[in-house]
Amino acid sequence: MTIWVGLSGGIGSGKTTVASCFASLGIPVINADEIAHQLTAPHGLALPEIKKQCGSQLFLADGSLNRNQLRNWVFADSTHRQRLENILHPLIWQGLQQAKQQISPDKQYGIIEIPLLAEKPEFQKLVQRILIIEAPVNLCIQRVQLRSGLDESTIRAIMTQQADSKSRKVIADDTITNDGNWPQLEQEVLKLHHFYQALPPSTL
Ligand SMILES: CC(C)(COP(=O)(O)OP(=O)(O)OC[C@H]1O[C@@H](n2cnc3c(N)ncnc32)[C@H](O)[C@@H]1O)[C@@H](O)C(=O)NCCC(=O)NCCS
Ligand SMILES: Nc1ncnc2c1ncn2[C@@H]1O[C@H](COP(=O)(O)OP(=O)(O)OP(=O)(O)O)[C@@H](O)[C@H]1O
Known part of the structure; x- marks a missing residue:
């Protein structure tokens, strides 16, 4: 293994x-940041929950995330960071598990x-x-x-x-x-x- x-x-x-x-x-090589980026890319799986829990002010008119604004929001206040992490980390964990399974055990x-x-x-x-x-x-x-x-x-x-x-x-x-x-x-x-x-x- x-x-x-x-x-x-x-x-x-x-x-x-x-x-x-x-x-x-x-x-x-598997990369957790890459999985986080996929989850938060346009139409990413995590976007609806982020909008619900973190607010629509963090989104642009086309429905994508305003990453600059989200970055400032997240790193200005640890409770904001935790709110985003509670949404993303279980999904990142799952993504990492799936990625591991795709690698040959050899x-x-x-x-x-x-x-x-x-x-x-x-x-x-x-x-x-x-x-x-x-x-x-x-x-x-x-x-x-x-x-x-x-x-x-x-x-x-x-x-x-x-x-x-x-x-x-x-x-x-x-x-x-x-x-x-x-x-x-x-x-x-x-x-x-x-x-x-x-x-x-x-x-x-
Ligand atoms: C806040 C976000 C949107 C900023 O995105 P942006 O593209 O501007 O930056 P990037 O993802 O490259 O991160 C910038 C730096 O912050 C670090 N960082 C990212 N998330 C966190 C976090 N929750 N706590 C501490 N540092 C973090 C990254 O490692 C990197 O060094 C993004 O970092 C994010 O979605 N973070 C939450 C997901 C997470 O916890 N990722 C780490 C995977 S374990
Ligand atoms: N030994 C080195 N000499 C010169 N430049 C370097 C060296 N190591 C890394 N760099 C450069 O420093 C920058 C940061 O490196 P890298 O992106 O690998 O860091 P990281 O830890 O993944 O960052 P992050 O936490 O932001 O994802 C990159 O532009 C990289 O090319």
Whole structure:
């Protein structure tokens, strides 16, 4: 049976970058953020409930979500965030389970990118090991600004709603510190790839 490795870390730490390094080595990768995005895309399954519980002011005239407004609404107030999570997390959980079932059990290991593994321990039940990506806060902010153009105060607002690095360390089986260049990161991934390949198969 496939061993599932949960890949987690704070905003901008480099989770998706690391996940794509594993994917380029032929490893199956599942992404919780992608499932969340499908659920909230135009005509997404979660939209009716979001409108009902969070309000129609978060929607555009064409019926799609106003993501900028939703992001500000969610990260300005933890009760708002919880309201959205109560709608989305059970659906994300189901999506992850289904995605796992579609991977051949012959695959020795696979990666599930779940940003909130430390914050939401129930997601830890989906994996057998946890890999945490770490990077200095200022570097994460710089990278997210470059990638998305979000301003520093928005990024910091998101960070305050996420677990701190200490809480992530507690749950980590493996850690990558992503504070160097691409070749260094690729080397770190390759080392872990060899290590995961040598693990005994999961009995779960
Ligand atoms: C609030 C939303 C609409 C903002 O969407 P947007 O496309 O602007 O941003 P994106 O999804 O890329 O998220 C931006 C950053 O916030 C982080 N983040 C997303 N949701 C959460 C959350 N509930 N708590 C803490 N951080 C979060 C992401 O990991 C990422 O680092 C979106 O993030 C969302 O739907 N969040 C709730 C779903 C969720 O909990 N996703 C995490 C999957 S485990
Ligand atoms: N070692 C690195 N050197 C230079 N740039 C990097 C490095 N690692 C990641 N990046 C860049 O930093 C940005 C953030 O990385 P990535 O999207 O992988 O982070 P993330 O943890 O998935 O973010 P989020 O939590 O927002 O989903 C991306 O633009 C990525 O290309």
